[in-house]
Amino acid sequence: QKEVEQNSGPLSVPEGAIASLNCTYSDRGSQSFFWYRQYSGKSPELIMSIYSNGDKEDGRFTAQLNKASQYVSLLIRDSQPSDSATYLCAVKRQYTGNQFYFGTGTSLTVIP
């Protein structure tokens, strides 16, 4: 079982719609969760971090964490073509130092 799993997609949504990206993780003791956006040929850019169960909102982005279900998601409201990218979920486990475990990423395309 992979540490962090994401649906590779591609996920396509029309402009203005809500894009929903999902991630599951295997280590129940994980404490910290992150979403990164990576444009083709570029390095990852941190979008959100979430540490507690529930929702965390930042502009058009909402991260949702459910530790009981070992599930973290990212919602993008009012999707724009510029949101088209690969979204990486990263998890920091509790007792493995500073290392992040990354998912393989979900490719999102927002159709104008």
Place this chain on the structure above:
Amino acid sequence: GAVVSQHPSRVICKSGTSVKIECRSLDFQATTMFWYRQFPKQSLMLMATSNEGSKATYEQGVEKDKFLINHASLTLSTLTVTSAHPEDSSFYICSARPPAPSYEQYFGPGTRLTVT
């Protein structure tokens, strides 16, 4: 947000030569930096964790004598690819973690290495 720079952004070298890549945290001190490699259409692969003032911790399968890492200061880590071969051609990305209590990692822009 925290800014991390990398230099060079792109390098082409001949097989058998060595290449040094620098990673700098510009507006914070990073006791821990990370080096990743990413092949086309694949996810990030952690190569090593670099701690200031101590030896780097390499992931399984990464040759420490081939990928030399030095974290000489709280704002600079370097990765040297020694005796590069075409199969080392990849996108190398560093990241840095600000001081506690932050757990976030901020990535540099990456270095695209091509070995001919």
